[in-house]
Amino acid sequence: MKKPQDILAMPHDQLEALQLAGIKKTVAACYENVPFYHDLFDAAGFDPYAVETLDDLKAAPFTTKQDLRDNYPYGFFAVPKREIREIHMSSGTTGIATVGGYTEHDLDIWGDCFARGIWYADGGEDDIAQICYGYGLFTGGLGAHYGCEKAGCMTIPISAGNTERQIRVLREMGSTILCCTPSYAMYIADTALAMGLDPKRDFSLRAGIHGAEAFSDNFRAELEEKLDYKVLDIYGLTETMGPGVAIECMEQQGLHLAEDHFFAEIIDPDTGEVLPDGAWGELVLTTIDREATPVVRYRTRDITRIIPDACPCGRTHRRIDRLHGRTDDMLIIRGVNVFPSQIEDVMKTFPQIASWYQIELARKNHLDAVTLKVEVNPDFDFDQMSAIEKLQKDISSRLKTALSVGIRVRLVEPRSIPRSEGKAKRVIDLRGDDA
């Protein structure tokens, strides 16, 4: 019987033929059904019906996150709403969120993509998958859920938080696969150790599929030692689908792209020029068979490279290297994408504070702790301690609403935030390389 994972060993030339056929459909569907793309292609002189080779896609213009925001909420939908089964949104204040739509087919391929992580870990029906990514508009929870179900795992949709219960379930249900952010996995490990448990004896974990934030090799080694399992890195973004765009296999030497669903290019972020395999640059993705919200040459702003060699595991899908940062100022805080401009937008609503600020990122018990330092304005009545406390709390709660991430606010003295050449260094990342 043909198994869904057979496609992972398809000869690359056949895979490319499949990609070309899909891309032709994608660019035509975008042109015909998404007014934004109709105008964009026309303005760039790109003929969507003239794509004959994968190289021809280089003539297509890029799509940016700003384009998605500008067309919020439904501007990028290429099918009627009645065909949409689900939507997800990237974090952001209303109006600047980006929306992904999923038809039944899209949900199916999403499940298939994430399920590859389970297959890479030699997992399947004998596994018990504990999903502690947050369920909701964030793609982490449901993406993992569809994947684990697709792979046939007994799936535990416990969602994020309540660490002691996570540990109880890990122990009592005997979970074998853990899906969450790497930092939360470390937090679970340390909490279990502090509770006097020995994860090697008390847990049955075999593999962890950890993504949504970058982590170092040292961090991985520490996690694997503490929880006695194998850690696989997973990559994805709401704009193209969610987690599962690329996942590591047990070789842990880069993440296999789901090349039957996504066409990847690496470009020079400054010139837009496509770089050869092996060169570091910005990852650009085109969806091959996404129905609801297809994207053409989406600039991810993530820096990686395509690993030129074949993977020792024998799978033919090419690999991207582990991410090396971003080309923009986006921060990843506890797995949530945060742009400094979102923080500025919230700050503007408080006349009591100046526009100078500094974001301090630190790691506390392996979880990101964020402090926003803001300067008080002279006309704010700081003589009243309760007013200061209330202001800090109000800013913090408005940030929480806008960013879905808890940020501690600290009022500081004027001019205490260092300015260099008249410009403040806005982000101090103390999380170190050992993220």
Add this chain to the structure above:
Amino acid sequence: MIMQLTVFLENSEGRLAALCRTLADANINMSALTIAETSDYGVVRIICNDVFRAVDVLEDAGFRAAKTKVLAVELPDRPGALAELLEALDSTKVNIEYGYCFQTNGEVAIHVLKIKPEDRPIAEEAIAGAGFKLLHWNDIAG
């Protein structure tokens, strides 16, 4: 009513010393200083002889400083004086945000009270009615 100097200070090394040095260099004399603090910051409240100039020199030096209107009441230096004052205020139901005492000579003590502006007339009436002397800012500025 007198003017108090209020300074917002970060809870970090040397800030209080820098504040006092700045005032000293401007030849400003303090009669009282009190600090309300949290782990991150402190609010320093000062009674001094020239609050208007103090705010200017501190702001110039990069401090966040402001003038705050507070009530100052002269109390006889004997047991029970403060209790009587507070009891007089208690009957008016006005809320006291904070208060502190200081003494400049052996005869009398001065009690500072921060009361919401809208409650201030009622409080002043009650204080005067109980026989206490309210100080004007000229009484402090020297």
